[in-house]
Amino acid sequence: MRYSFFKGCFLPVRLPHIEKVSVNVLGELGVELKETQGFSCCPEPVGFLSTDRLTGMAIAARNISLAEEEGLDILTLCNGCTYSLRHVNHTLKADEEAREKVNEVLSATDHQFRGTVDVKHFASVLMDDIGLHHITGKVEKPLEGLTVAGHTGCHIVSPPEIMAFDDPFDPQVLDKMVSVLGSEPADFDLKTLCCGWTLTNYGDKSGSDKLLGAKLEAMHRAGSDCISVICPQCFYQFDMGQLLASRRLGLEFSVPVLFYLQLLGLAMGYSLEDIGLKRHRTKSSGFEEKILEVLG
């Protein structure tokens, strides 16, 4: 299984420890990640792709064309990257006029969009290409007794015709991925509520704090030991965002967050040090004690 590895820009710049553990874990599952040279930001869907559509589509098309030149499908680690690249791939494959317009812009570079590859989020690769049964076989330390709140995020599910990942109003895939590790998916309220990243950046902080606080309280009430996410922005919001919001809101609890591939790494026998837990900002001694107990 070989893919062109699209790291995006958030993960390699702000969360390199997650890039590292992701590459190691995927490698052990038989996924070979080719370091394609020349990738840029996807571009980011909310600020860029929706505001300067032609430039945004050309940048995404250029990224896709680099993988096309290597004859490889793209693997991403981020909901936003998957959204931008899949949207543009879908639009340009279907709409000849748009494809011609974008290729005309790209003629200033050495690249052209052809429409020959697919873009896949790592969670789709785990589900569809590797298969949960294969992951079960790799679990050395089942995370029994650990309750995990799976936050799927927004951009990986909508619109389903393009993203083809999960039901936007009743997401189940991440819970299945959590169950396969031996851990218990938390059944919590407000499951499809956004992490609040965009409101934090472009809106009123008190609104985004309220949103994050409500979501965290629902997760805490459901007995979650930790949160698991499949998107670096969601990760950052639940980690750094939680730290800042809980000071402002005076929250008396914390729910630490792990990127799904970190959780999978623990189940495969990685240590807390291997997954880089010390780099996380939202700490919980209760969680660390529990996970050490679970890991034996």
Next chain:
Amino acid sequence: MVILVNYDADDNLSVVEASEICLKCGVCCVVKGHSCHAQLDGQFDPKHTYVYDCLGMDSPSENPNIWLCVSCHKCEELCPYDVSPIRFIESMKAEAFENGRAHPVIFGEVANIVSTGFAFPLTTSSRRQRQQLGLEPLDESAAEDLMKIAEITGLSEKIAQYRGEER
């Protein structure tokens, strides 16, 4: 009677026409936990929802609240009348950007992407962390192509204008 208007995302006039069939039923914003996330910004309530705010202004592209939209498509999926507020809002963002009125954070982000290939400033600390972890250095080789793309689409000119105004 509900009139459905066909439109494509870049066609502002027809997007505006489509928004005019909004019946203000509130479904897109008031279904707690399932509907619009921007509704939670703190300035909206069930009587004055985020979507009414965006659809109902005289000069919608000048409404600063358009930048709160997360592009999550929940409104599009929930609306029983095919209004698609997201397409209206994205269209207004495009119009605002075209006229140099984008949210400053967005202009900064766009300018960063075009000049470095990354949406965020590349700090010494992130370069050092990558080195400590034994990871490849950041790949900045896309910038040359992105600047060429931005020249052709006219984005470079907008960024230069924006920077001039900022000064």
